[in-house]
Amino acid sequence: MGYARTNTVCMIGATAVAVTVEASVFKSSAKGTDTVRMSGLPDSVVNQAQTRVRSAMANSALRFPDKSVTVNFGPASLPTTGSAADLALALTIMCADDTLPTEKLNDTVLLSELGLDGSLRAVPGTLPALMEARKCGMRTAIVSPENAAEASLVDGLAVYAPRDLATLVAWLFGQTTLEPVMRTAPDAPPPLPDLADVRGQPAARRALEIAAAGGHHMLMVGPPGAGKTMLAERLPSILPPLTDAEAVEVTSLHSLRGRFSGGAATLMRHAPFEAPHHSITMQALIGGGSGFVGPGSLALAHRGVLFVDEAPEWKRPVLDSLRQPLESGEVRIRRANTSICYPAKVILVLAANPCPCAPNKPYDCICTPQVKRGYLPRISRPLMDRIDLRVDLPAVPPSAILAELSEEAEPSEQVAKRVVRAREAAAARWSEGGEGWQCNSEVPGPALRSQRWRLPPPVRKSVDDLLMKERITARGYDRILKLAWTIADLRDHDRPTAEDITMAGGLRIGYTLS
Numbered sequence: 001m002g003y004a005r006t007n008t009v010c011m012i013g014a015t016a017v018a019v020t021v022e023a024s025v026f027k028s029s030a031k032g033t034d035t036v037r038m039s040g041l042p043d044s045v046v047n048q049a050q051t052r053v054r055s056a057m058a059n060s061a062l063r064f065p066d067k068s069v070t071v072n073f074g075p076a077s078l079p080t081t082g083s084a085a086d087l088a089l090a091l092t093i094m095c096a097d098d099t100l101p102t103e104k105l106n107d108t109v110l111l112s113e114l115g116l117d118g119s120l121r122a123v124p125g126t127l128p129a130l131m132e133a134r135k136c137g138m139r140t141a142i143v144s145p146e147n148a149a150e151a152s153l154v155d156g157l158a159v160y161a162p163r164d165l166a167t168l169v170a171w172l173f174g175q176t177t178l179e180p181v182m183r184t185a186p187d188a189p190p191p192l193p194d195l196a197d198v199r200g201q202p203a204a205r206r207a208l209e210i211a212a213a214g215g216h217h218m219l220m221v222g223p224p225g226a227g228k229t230m231l232a233e234r235l236p237s238i239l240p241p242l243t244d245a246e247a248v249e250v251t252s253l254h255s256l257r258g259r260f261s262g263g264a265a266t267l268m269r270h271a272p273f274e275a276p277h278h279s280i281t282m283q284a285l286i287g288g289g290s291g292f293v294g295p296g297s298l299a300l301a302h303r304g305v306l307f308v309d310e311a312p313e314w315k316r317p318v319l320d321s322l323r324q325p326l327e328s329g330e331v332r333i334r335r336a337n338t339s340i341c342y343p344a345k346v347i348l349v350l351a352a353n354p355c356p357c358a359p360n361k362p363y364d365c366i367c368t369p370q371v372k373r374g375y376l377p378r379i380s381r382p383l384m385d386r387i388d389l390r391v392d393l394p395a396v397p398p399s400a401i402l403a404e405l406s407e408e409a410e411p412s413e414q415v416a417k418r419v420v421r422a423r424e425a426a427a428a429r430w431s432e433g434g435e436g437w438q439c440n441s442e443v444p445g446p447a448l449r450s451q452r453w454r455l456p457p458p459v460r461k462s463v464d465d466l467l468m469k470e471r472i473t474a475r476g477y478d479r480i481l482k483l484a485w486t487i488a489d490l491r492d493h494d495r496p497t498a499e500d501i502t503m504a505g506g507l508r509i510g511y512t513l514s
Contacts (some may be wrong), residue, residue, distance in 0.1 A: 001027070002024070002025045002095075002096040002097055002098050003022070003023070003024050003025075003096055003100060004022070004023055004092050004093075004095030004096035005020055005021065005022045005092060006020075006021050006088045006091055006092045006095070006105055006108070006110055007019070007020060007021070007088065007108065007109045007110065007133070007136075007138060008021055008084060008085045008087075008088035008109060008110050008111055009084065009109060009111060009129035009130070009132050009133050010078075010079075010080050010081060010082065010085065011081070011082065011084070011124070011125040011128065011256065011292075012060065012078065012079065012081070012338060013293060013295075013333070013338065013340030013341055013342055014251055014252065014253060014256065014295065014299075014340075014342050014343065015134070015341075015460035015508040016125070016128045016129045016131065016132035016133075017075075017078055018132055018133065018136045019073055019074065019075075019078075019085065019088075020073075020074045021071065021072075021073060021085060021088040021089055021092045022071065022072040022074065022092065023069060023071050023072075023089075023092040023093045023095070023096040024069070024070045024096060025065050025068070025069050025093065025096040026067060026070075027067050027068070027069055034091070035068050035069070036050045036069045036070075036071065036074070037068075037069070037071065038050075038069045038071050039070065039071065039072040039073070039076060040072055040073035040074060040075075040076040040080055041073070041076065041077070041078060041079040041080060041082045042080045043079060043082075045081065045082055045083055045149070045292075046073070046080050046081065046082070046083075046085060048336075049085065049086050049089050049114075049216070050089070050373060052083075052086055052113075052114045052115070052116060053086060053089055053090045053093070053114060055116040055117075056086075056090060056115065056116060056117070056118040056119075056165050057090060057094075057118070058167070059116065059118045060118035060164065060165045060166040061166065062094065062099075062165070062166070062169065063099065065093065065096075065097040065099075065296070065389065066092070066123075067097070068094075069093055069268070070090060071092070073085065079338055081292055082123060082124075083113035083114075083121075083123060084111050084112070084113065084123040084125075084129065085110075086112060086113045086114040086122065087110040087111070087113075087114060087142065087165075087168075088110040088111075088116050090114060090165065091105065091110060091168075094169075099167065100172060100173075101172055101173065104140075104171075104172050105172070107137065107138055107139045107140060108138065108139070108140040108141070108142060109129075109130065109133035109138040109140070109141050109142070110142050111123060111126060111130065111133075111141060111142065111143050111147070111151075112130055112142065112143055112144045112147070112306065113144070114165065117164070118142075118164045118165040118166055118180055118430070119163065119164045119165075120143070120144035120145065120161070120162060120163065120164060120165070120168070121144050121146070121160075121301045122144050122146035122147050122258065123144070123147065124160050124255060124256050124257060124258040124292075124294070125149050125252070125255050125256045126143060126150045126151055126255055127145040127151075127153060127154065127248075127251055127252050127255040127260075127261075127386055128252035128255060128256070128319045130143075130151055130154040130157060130159075131154055131248070133157070134155075134156050134157055134172065134450065135153055138157065139156075139157065139158060140157065140158045140160070141154075141157045141158070141159045141160070142160050142162070142168065143160075143161050144161060145161045145162075145163055146264070147161070147260075147262065148161035148181045149181075149184070150255060150260045151180065151181065152181045152183040153183070153251075153266070153267060158180045158183065158453075159180055159181040160178045160179075160180055161181050162178055173243060178310055179244065181436040187343050189266075189269065189270065191235055191350070192228070192237035192270060192412070193233050193234045193237060194237060194411055194412045195208075195234045195237065195409060195410065195411060195412040195415055196240065196409050196410065196411040197230065197234070197398060198226070198227055198228075198230050198231060198234065198409055199275045199400040199401055200227070200396040200397060200400035200401075201226070201227050201231065201393055201396065201401065203391060204220060204393050205231070205409065205410075205415075206393050207389045207391045207507060208231055208234070208235055208238070209390060209415050209418065209419060209490065210483065210486055210487060210490065210507070211235065211347055211349075211388075211389055211502065212235060212239050212347070212415075212416075212419045213240045213418070213419045213422035213423060213426075213440075213486050213489060213490055214388075214422070214426070214439055214440040214482060214483065214485070214486030214489075215345075215347055215439035215440070215441035215442065216347070216388035216439050216440075216441050216479075216482070216483060216486065217294040217326065217347060217348040217349070217350075217386060217388050217389070217441075218347070218349045218350070218387065218388070218390075218391065219311075219349075219350040219351075219352070219379075219385045219389065219390045219391065220232075220349070220350070220352075220387040220391050221351075221352050221353070221354060221376070221390075221391070221392055221393065221505050222353070222354070222392065222393025222394065222395070223353060223354065223358060223359060223360050223361075223393075223394075224353065224358050224360065224379060225395065225396065225397050226308070226393040226394065226395055226396060227361065228351040228393060229307075229309060229351065232273075232275070232305065232307040232309075232349045232351060233273065233275075233413055234272075234412060235271075235305045235347065235349065236270055236271040236273050236304055236305055236405075237412035237416065238268075238412050238415045238416045238419050239270075239271040239305075239347075239416070239419065240270055240271075240416070240419065240420050240423060241269050241270060241272065242268065242271065242303060244267075245269040245388045246303050246395070247268055247269055247303070248267065249303070249343065250268050250272060250304070251267050251268045253295050253299055253300055253302055253342065253343070254268065254300060256271070256294055256295055257294060257295060257300065258439070266458055270304075271303055271304035271305060271447070272300060272301055272303065272305070273301070273304055273305045273307065274297045274298075274300050274301035274304070274305070274306050274307065275306075275307040275309060275424035276297045278308075278309070278310045278311075278314045279315075280297065280318065281318065282317065282318045282321050283296065283494045284296055284297065284319065285298055285318055285322075285344070286298055286321050286322075286325070286331055286333070287299055287333055287340070287342055288333055288435075289330055293333055293335065293340045295331075295342045296331070296342075297477075298322065298325055298331055298342075298344045298346065299331055299342035299343065299344050301344070301346045302342075302343045302344055302345055302346060303345060303346075303348070304346060305346065305347050305349055306322075306346045306347070306348050306349070306351045307349045307351070308351065309350065309351045310350065310352065310353070311350040311351060311352045311378075311379050312352050312353075312375055312376060312378040312379060313378075314378075314435075316378065316380060319379065319380070319383060320382070320383055322348065322383065323382055323383055323386065325344045326346075326348060326386050327386070329343065329344060329345040329442075329482075330342065330343050330344050330345075331343075335422075338370070338374075344511060348386075350379065350387065351374060352379070352509055353375075354375075354376075355367045355372045355375050356371060356375055357372065360395055360449050361395065377419070385473055385475050385476060385477070386479075386512070387485055388441070388479045388482070388507070388508060389483070389507050389508070389510075390507065390508065390509065390510040391507070391510055392510060398472070418490060421489075422486065422490045423438065423439065423487035423489075425489045425492075426438070426440050426486070426489050428441060430443060433452070436445075439481055440482045440483075440485045440486045440489070441486075441494065443482060443485075444473075444478075445477075445478030445481070447480075448478060448481045448485070449478075455481070455484075455495065455496060455501070458498065459495075459497060459498045459501060460481075460494065460498075460501055461498065461501075462498070462501050462502045462505050463477060463480045463481070463484075463501050463504070463505050466480070466505055466509070467509065471509060472509065474506065476508060478500070479508065480505050480508050481496075481501075481504075483507060483508060484496035484500045484501045484503075484504040487500045487503055487504055488500045
């Protein structure tokens with residue numbers, strides 16, 4: 001009886017789990033018996049791997065053992081999903097059958113799907129998988145050529161990317177050489193859209209700066225051509241660049257969607273921007289799927305911007321599915337055997353026309369009063385209660401469009417400097433109390449109303465009046481306080497003034513649904 005083990009990595013949501021693939025090969029007492037038994041919690045894709053392995057070996061002039069084979073994926077208590085274990089399964093069986101040397105497989109992680117022709121094929125999540133392998137002490141990685149560039153982003157691993165199983169086996173026997181994948185200098189990222197391109201809309205530009213400085217959600221209502229999409233697309237250009245840890249985290253989420261396969265890969269240094277169409281399904285927005293539970297658009301926008309255009313045209317259950325993730329900053333998808341969690345700290349930007357006919361001028365509207373009144377309330381009030389900034393965008397005047405170039409608006413670079421200063425001031429303030437809040441939007445309401453941070457009654461009089469008159473909810477009260485702290489940070493105030501509170505209240509109730 002022969003025994004062997006190799007190493008691979010399985011992705012459970014955004015979490016990489018090191019998996020040991022064990023194989024025991026023995027001669028059965030029954031003649032002609034050629035069975036493969038799987039142990040552990042393999043999903044249907046992993047169970048079908050034996051079919052891919054048999055064909056890949058046959059088409060690579062390799063012999064699948066004519067014996068009974070028992071395979072175990074450990075830890076056996078955790079589900080093993082996806083096709084990333086194909087290569088590890090094939091090599092483990094050959095090593096257990098004593099047809100393959102094992103010296104080069106020590107401290108090596110195997111991460112690739114096998115084609116029926118023996119080719120090594122890409123798998124999603126290569127970056128987070130190899131980072132976990134490095135943490136577990138692996139020194140060498142075998143991946144597909146399509147994942148080579150992405151794998152090279154992981155320091156401390158010698159990465160090899162053979163084209164097929166036959167080439168890899170020849171290398172293990174010392175019959176050929178494989179050159180380790182070298183990291184190439186990444187191309188300069190394309191420039192982000194600049195705020196200087198936006199003409200007019202000073203109120204919306206100011207609201208966008210506040211949203212960036214405090215991480216606040218935002219709604220823009222205006223006719224077509226008012227600049228709603230332009231403003232949303234330029235929000236990433238005024239957000240702070242991602243730190244190294246954030247860049248790895250965000251890039252790993254995009255890796256799980258296979259967005260780097262077959263091309264150059266580099267860490268994402270700018271805040272991501274996701275703008276799904278209003279016909280998107282709840283599964284595509286939040287994440288999910290049969291078998292592999294992948295991240296949706298919400299998780300892909302982590303540390304960046306999720307832009308919901310034509311918000312009233314979205315199906316209400318799909319849009320309302322954002323409510324809980326906006327509060328918790330994560331998406332949790334529950335399955336029978338496990339719970340998948342994806343980070344989802346985003347700035348949500350909603351955009352809408354005033355009514356279905358979307359006139360450029362109010363007097364051109366052909367909607368009945370009943371239709372017009374019922375359009376914007378398609379966005380549920382519980383979701384709207386989580387939107388801090390509500391801005392009414394008028395049509396852009398011709399004078400702003402025809403202005404000379406010398407009259408361009410302030411560029412993103414200058415606005416971004418103020419945003420960084422405001423965020424640094426907020427982080428320094430909240431760290432004084434030993435808290436890890438980085439943005440004002442992350443601060444819980446009770447903390448703002450605590451003895452230490454509670455504002456004097458004369459300062460908060462305007463927001464207290466809004467609450468007493470029931471024009472805002474308790475959540476709205478706390479969110480106005482958060483807005484006021486952000487406005488104060490942008491104005492270099494130690495604490496919000498009465499003017500800051502009044503401005504925050506105006507931005508909060510600036511556009512009502514009815």
